[in-house]
Amino acid sequence: RRRISALANGRPSYLEILGDRYPTDSITNLTPAILAKVPLRLHTRPSHPLNTLRGLIESHYSDFTHLSSLSPLVSPYKNFDELSFPQDHPGRAVTDSYYVNKDLMLRTHTSAHEVEVFRRGEDKWLLTADVYRRDEIDGSHYPIFHQMEGARIFAADATGMREVAEDNARLRHRLAQAPIVIEDVPHLAPTNPPQATHDPAYAALVAENLKLSLNSLMLTLFGGQAGVGGGAPLRVRWIEAYFPFTSPSFEVEVFFRGKWLEILGSGVVRQATLDTANVPNKIGWAFGLGLERIAMILYSIPDIRLFWSTDERFISQFTDKEITTFQPYSKYPSCFKDVSFWTAQGLDLHENDFCDVVRDVAGDLVEDVKKIDSFVHPKTNRTSLCYRINYRSMDRSLSNEEANDIQAQVVSRLEEQFGVEIR
Ligand code: FA5
Numbered sequence: 001r002r003r004i005s006a007l008a009n010g011r012p013s014y015l016e017i018l019g020d021r022y023p024t025d026s027i028t029n030l031t032p033a034i035l036a037k038v039p040l041r042l043h044t045r046p047s048h049p050l051n052t053l054r055g056l057i058e059s060h061y062s063d064f065t066h067l068s069s070l071s072p073l074v075s076p077y078k079n080f081d082e083l084s085f086p087q088d089h090p091g092r093a094v095t096d097s098y099y100v101n102k103d104l105m106l107r108t109h110t111s112a113h114e115v116e117v118f119r120r121g122e123d124k125w126l127l128t129a130d131v132y133r134r135d136e137i138d139g140s141h142y143p144i145f146h147q148m149e150g151a152r153i154f155a156a157d158a159t160g161m162r163e164v165a166e167d168n169a170r171l172r173h174r175l176a177q178a179p180i181v182i183e184d185v186p187h188l189a190p191t192n193p194p195q196a197t198h199d200p201a202y203a204a205l206v207a208e209n210l211k212l213s214l215n216s217l218m219l220t221l222f223g224g225q226a227g228v229g230g231g232a233p234l235r236v237r238w239i240e241a242y243f244p245f246t247s248p249s250f251e252v253e254v255f256f257r258g259k260w261l262e263i264l265g266s267g268v269v270r271q272a273t274l275d276t277a278n279v280p281n282k283i284g285w286a287f288g289l290g291l292e293r294i295a296m297i298l299y300s301i302p303d304i305r306l307f308w309s310t311d312e313r314f315i316s317q318f319t320d321k322e323i324t325t326f327q328p329y330s331k332y333p334s335c336f337k338d339v340s341f342w343t344a345q346g347l348d349l350h351e352n353d354f355c356d357v358v359r360d361v362a363g364d365l366v367e368d369v370k371k372i373d374s375f376v377h378p379k380t381n382r383t384s385l386c387y388r389i390n391y392r393s394m395d396r397s398l399s400n401e402e403a404n405d406i407q408a409q410v411v412s413r414l415e416e417q418f419g420v421e422i423r
């Protein structure tokens with residue numbers, strides 16, 4: 001099926017990003033709504049919850065090198081190839097990532113900097129940054145969010161492993177008796193194997209160090225926080241995961257407001273990454289935390305859009321001295337609008353393309369987008385889609401006329417850009 005780029009009509013010949021101009025091409029899909037947020041760097045704003053959280057994690061890992069000012073523009077090579085992503089990995093698709101042009105994109109994760117930081121000779125480090133993904137729209141997903149990458153590597157020999165074992169003993173001691181309930185998975189399993197070049201005993205020690213280190217961080221962050229489990233102990237669960245650049249790999253979920261919320265991905269770093277970085281005789285781990293997800297739990301922030309709010313009632317609640325529970329101001333009413341349409345003949349409209357149109361028109365006035373119906377007409381072979389958009393402002397009451405007006409703009413953009421036929 002044919003697919004057209006979101007900016008096929010009226011694409012500018014260049015984009016200006018952080019003071020420099022970059023040529024566009026046929027795969028350019030960065031929208032003005034995203035471009036406007038690139039300079040904001042919330043993770044470095046005094047008193048912003050994301051900056052305070054960064055500070056807290058940096059103090060926990062006080063003997064690590066801390067980085068937070070690397071440019072979000074990277075080559076696809078750095079974001080994917082250097083990390084052993086296969087050529088056909090879905091993350092590379094224009095429907096999933098934001099491209100300036102075919103040679104330049106907005107990083108989709110902080111792992112994009114692993115090779116360069118290891119290459120500098122850093123062996124314990126944290127790196128905080130804004131990352132970008134084309135994604136669904138709801139209360140815990142946003143196209144720009146913040147990650148913190150953490151990594152630690154050791155000499156891949158008996159001396160290095162003695163260091164790991166000593167650190168494991170220290171961390172196990174800290175975690176004993178702590179008010180935290182951890183569901184674990186094996187360090188190594190047939191479905192989550194050590195790498196062929198690793199001694200399995202070394203891989204298991206390093207995986208254990210990763211888990212203990214992160215459980216200890218979780219204790220620092222959530223230990224003693226009521227709010228999280230309503231006074232009950234914090235519940236953390238480790239699950240097997242898959243990433244092209246780690247093995248074994250794990251994800252961590254925390255129980256929050258009746259649901260398991262994924263907060264990080266991690267694993268034992270692939271030897272190929274360390275070889276490329278010129279540190280082949282090391283073995284170690286890396287993780288990537290979602291800062292918004294953790295801040296939502298810590299501060300009881302119910303909606304990920306709030307991090308971008310410039311409303312005084314949001315901003316004035318926070319200081320960089322301590323973590324306080326967010327006092328929600330009144331929730332304004334929702335305004336649901338449905339749009340049903342036939343896609344153009346032979347054209348597949350990706351949900352992320354739909355969501356980007358809504359984001360671009362409605363900005364943060366959109367709370368949620370759900371696909372509520374989809375079918376293919378047996379004769380014409382055209383697809384009918386119906387989406388339900390929930391418009392709601394966090395700062396004021398949205399009138400029905402205003403919502404209708406936004407909806408009308410969404411509809412005409414869909415017609416112009418994607419040639420859909422409204423039903
Ligand atoms: C990664 O991005 C890997 N780079 C993590 C990693 C690092 C693995 C080092 C191994 C070694 P993932 O796509 O799962 O993994 O994202 C990591 C975290 O970012 C998620 O657990 C979640 O907390 C957060 N996250 C992902 N997508 C969004 C989103 N759209 N909005 C907010 N947070 C998100």
Ligand code: MG
Nearest residue numbers: 251262264265
């Ligand atoms: Mg994940």
